[in-house]
Each structure stands twice: as structure tokens, then as C-alpha cells.
Amino acid sequence: MILTPMRFKDYVWPHNPRVYEMSYKKELVSHRVPFGLYTLQNMGRQHRVFRGEGEFAGEEAYTEFKRLATVFYEASPGTLTHPLWDTTTAYFAALGLRQEPTRDYVSYDFEFWECYGGYALGLGTPGVQAVQDVSALTAQGAAASERGGSGSFHTAAYGESMWAIAEKNGMELSRLLELNPQVKNPNLIKPGDVLRISAGGAL
Numbered sequence: 001m002i003l004t005p006m007r008f009k010d011y012v013w014p015h016n017p018r019v020y021e022m023s024y025k026k027e028l029v030s031h032r033v034p035f036g037l038y039t040l041q042n043m044g045r046q047h048r049v050f051r052g053e054g055e056f057a058g059e060e061a062y063t064e065f066k067r068l069a070t071v072f073y074e075a076s077p078g079t080l081t082h083p084l085w086d087t088t089t090a091y092f093a094a095l096g097l098r099q100e101p102t103r104d105y106v107s108y109d110f111e112f113w114e115c116y117g118g119y120a121l122g123l124g125t126p127g128v129q130a131v132q133d134v135s136a137l138t139a140q141g142a143a144a145s146e147r148g149g150s151g152s153f154h155t156a157a158y159g160e161s162m163w164a165i166a167e168k169n170g171m172e173l174s175r176l177l178e179l180n181p182q183v184k185n186p187n188l189i190k191p192g193d194v195l196r197i198s199a200g201g202a203l
Contacts, residue, residue, distance in 0.1 A: 003084075004081070007079075007081040008071060008080050009071060010071075011067065011068060011071045014056070014064060015054075018052075018053055018054050020053075021051050021052065022049070025046045026042060026044065026046065027043040027046055028041070028042060029161065031163045041161055041187055042187070043159060043161070047113045047115070048114040049093075049111060050085060050090065050112040050113075051109070051111045052109065052110055053098065053107070053108070053110075054108060054109075055108070056106045057104065057105050058104055059104055061101075061104050061105050061106045065106040065108060068110075071092060072092045072095040077089050077091045077115050078090070088114050089114070090113060091112065091113045092112055093111045093113045095108065095111075152198045152199075153195065154169065156195065157191060161186075162186040163186075165197070176195065179196040179197065
């Protein structure tokens with residue numbers, strides 16, 4: 001069976017890497033509760049990580065590695081196509097030499113981080129836009145938090161929890177929940193949610 005060549009942006013591997021792997025991870029946060037126990041909060045899945053190892057051999061081996069390094073130095077994400085993985089939008093996160101290179105032989109390893117936005121085929125620009133949207137929400141949440149120090153509200157930033165918001169504002173979680181009856185499940189808050197942190201003002 002002939003496999004499709006691996007590709008990132010406009011760079012096409014002359015032959016596919018020898019080793020490749022993909023990893024998934026969820027971020028779990030542990031919160032202390034009364035009587036010495038704890039509860040775990042699922043903060044959601046993190047980015048997928050694509051790693052691999054390969055070699056370039058022949059008269060143009062080191063030149064080929066330099067072409068790959070040029071792509072690594074580009075700042076923007078791009079489309080990663082692999083014979084076995086889903087096509088996705090990713091950042092070229094790491095590129096390394098596994099031994100001293102020569103003109104005709106280079107052993108290397110690499111790592112790609114998938115962009116936020118889902119695992120659908122042909123993710124393209126929407127994945128990049130999702131990252132920008134989350135960054136904007138995080139900035140808005142930070143600004144709202146500064147105002148909330150002497151005001152009445154806090155806008156949840158990406159990755160924040162009810163526990164963290166309560167601690168940041170010097171209050172008990174029970175009080176924060178009391179002020180926000182619209183929150184039915186303290187484990188489910190989204191970036192951009194507006195929470196009352198003092199009794200004054202209207203939501």
C-alpha cells in the first residue's frame with residue numbers, strides 16, 4: 001500500500017517519517033473541599049500533539065532539512081496532512097536534530113500542536129479564528145476582572161472556574177453561587193459568562 005506523503009503548508013516530505021505518534025490529554029483541576037476531601041473539575045480536552053522521527057539521506061539530506069527548518073520558523077499555523085492522522089490546522093511546535101548532521105544524512109524529530117477548533121477534516125481558517133476568538137474573550141475577562149475589584153461583576157475568561165473566581169475576589173464559593181442563581185452547575189461556565197460578585201448593581 002502506498003501512503004499519501006506527509007505535508008505541512010507547502011512543504012511535502014520526500015518520504016514519510018519513520019516514527020509518528022499522536023497524544024490526547026484532558027486538563028483536570030483538583031479543588032479542596034471541607035473535611036479534607038477534594039473534587040475534580042474537568043476543564044476540557046487540550047490540544048492534540050503530533051510527534052515523530054525521521055531521516056533524510058542522500059546528497060541533498062542537509063539541504064532538505066534546512067527546507068523543513070525554514071517552514072518551522074514561520075510564525076503562522078497551517079494545514080497538516082498525514083497519511084494516517086486527520087487533516088487539521090496546527091502549529092509547527094518543535095524541530096530537533098537527533099545526532100550531528102552530515103551533508104548526506106540527517107536524523108530529526110518534530111512536534112505539531114493542533115489548533116483549537118475541533119478535529120474535523122479541512123479545519124482551515126476557522127480553527128485559527130477560534131483561537132483568536134478565545135484570546136479576545138480572555139482579554140475581555142481580564143479587563144472585566146480589574147473593574148470587578150471595586151465593582152459588581154466579573155466576566156469569565158477562558159479556563160477560569162467558579163472556585164478560582166471566588167478565591168480571586170476573596171469570597172466563599174457558596175456566596176458566589178448565591179449571587180448567581182442562573183448558574184445551575186458550577187462546573188459549567190463558559191468564557192464570556194458574566195457573574196455577579198457583589199450585591200449592588202443589576203445584571
